[in-house]
Amino acid sequence: MSGICGILRLDGGPPDGIEAMAALLERRGPNATRIHREGQVALGHTLLATTPEARHEVMPLTDPATGCTITADVRLDNRAELLAALDLLGTGRVIGDGEIILRAWLAWGEGCLTRLLGDFAFAIWDPRAEQIIAARDPMGMRQLAYAHRENRLLAFATEPRAVLEAQGVPPDLDTGRIADYLEDYLEAIDVESTFFQHVRRLPPAHWLVADARGLTVRRYWSLVPGPEMRLGSDQAYADAFLDVFTEAVRCRLRSDGPVGSMLSGGLDSGSAVAVATRLLAAEGRGPLPTFSVIHSADPDCAETRAIRASLTIPGLDPHLVDVADLSPYMDDLHEALRSLKEPFDGQMNLVRSAYIAAERAGVRVVLDGVAGDIVLTDGNRMGQLIRAGRWTTAWNEAVAEERYWSGEHTRWRFMGEALRQAAVPDWLRRARRRWSGLDDARPKGALLHPDFARQVDLRSRVARWRRNSFAPAPSQAAWRAASISGPVLLVGRERYDRVAAGHGIEPRDPFMDLRVIEFCLRCPSSQMKTDGWPKVLLRRALRGLLPEEVLWRAGRTHLGWTLTQLLIRSADKHGAMPGPSDTTATLLNQALNLPYGQPLSRPLVDDLRWDRTVLALWSNSAYGPKP
Known part of the structure; x- marks a missing residue:
């Protein structure tokens, strides 16, 4: 996971700022920094060599025949196929x-x-057409942000903040994103916004062309469900899935050094670990380093019990972060928080601690299973059963779901929600929200000041979030496809990317493999959920590879907020967290119902204090707003 950046001066001026852009990306790519300058264009690359070929490749790379130059952050999984199609086999060089x-x-x-x-x-800089062509992978595993100033410049970089280092890009803060952060669900408002008014994210599956005529951004691929798969038995689906998933994991084991993996007490990371250890053993490699967060002092911690069960998988080299004693990690956690790339990353302390452990172990590639929940979603199976007139089966699913969640929600709630989604048309739901005032964008928990909400037009932001998150779909398969390619999964993956980059680590997720995604979309919803068990296809496929306690673990818990609360207490005790700059303090006082620094009472105390602290930390970091 390297860093890339570039400037094209459309007015013919010098591409000033490229060195500063690259410098901001060097934590992401610590192995080498290189700059290519050519008249009004400059390209930069900061290398994190995580594949054998990357160690030998020098980028930016220029084709002598055409003069075209590329800078790329890339791992290709179909190298052999592409090399053959391009007649590049047998060249005798890497x-x-x-x-x-x-x-x-x-x-x-x-x-x-x-x-x-x-x-x-x-x-790619093409001097023949005097244009920049840039693209991002279909699922958005690698990031790309850009700023375009008509007739003046195009600047792009892996991280939005680095784009501001290009001379001529205004550093104006987008205060609407501050509201999005404080109303946290609005993080997924769209696939383009950043915290800076003039910097946009290039959406996944899009490419852009910039030249003297202007800027064009186009989609090159869409996730479209194929025809539903019909196999002879549940086991046939499970076996076929395991074949596809195993190949996805195999591709992500190609590395210049050791590959490790996150290992929570859940099914998704455990599945990646179980398959990876089998593949490594077959190749005579291993053991597989794993990184987990436990709570040894809490005998009732279900997450810790499940992690310990997962550690019985053969071929592991486990590394454990224990929230009962965070002292070995506290300094690094505080330092990482003082280098926040976005405020949203302030909630990633559990993940961050695992990456710190991986960095200390010398592991630069870490598998995870972040996308499993969304890729293996059932798409409201109960609603489908109701529409098909299978009322008894739908009711049995609601009862089973209540059992799975240990009574957190009742069967009546599950059944009522399924009935509403199955019977109420989209136009009526929209009308109901208008009539009942649910679209009035009332600030959550009275946290956001009403005047600030009006200033950023919170109501229109909520409406945009609804359009992007709840768009109607003609079928359940299409709805599942929209969920997978929508903003929720994307912002989650971008968080992991930013936090991992802060420790010189490349995250890889086999559930984001297009072959896995397209396979799951073709499966009937009964393979995604049955008898209240979500992701039942994965559970069946991993029988015999994962411990039963993990395979059939109900509910979903983790230690993220517990770890963050400990971090808050430690910061208070040792004075490790600085206050905000004057500018940020002013903004916070405008944005929040309670002035910054005013004593708080529970239950908002930890949540609100943490939000305010994170904004202060980000504003003071190199990745925050420019002065």
């Missing part, structure tokens, strides 16, 4: 993934984008 993309672009143009399998963000 060909990196960046060069493959450049050759593919020169051979096939835009058509190359749908032939690339893997995680990538890249930009």
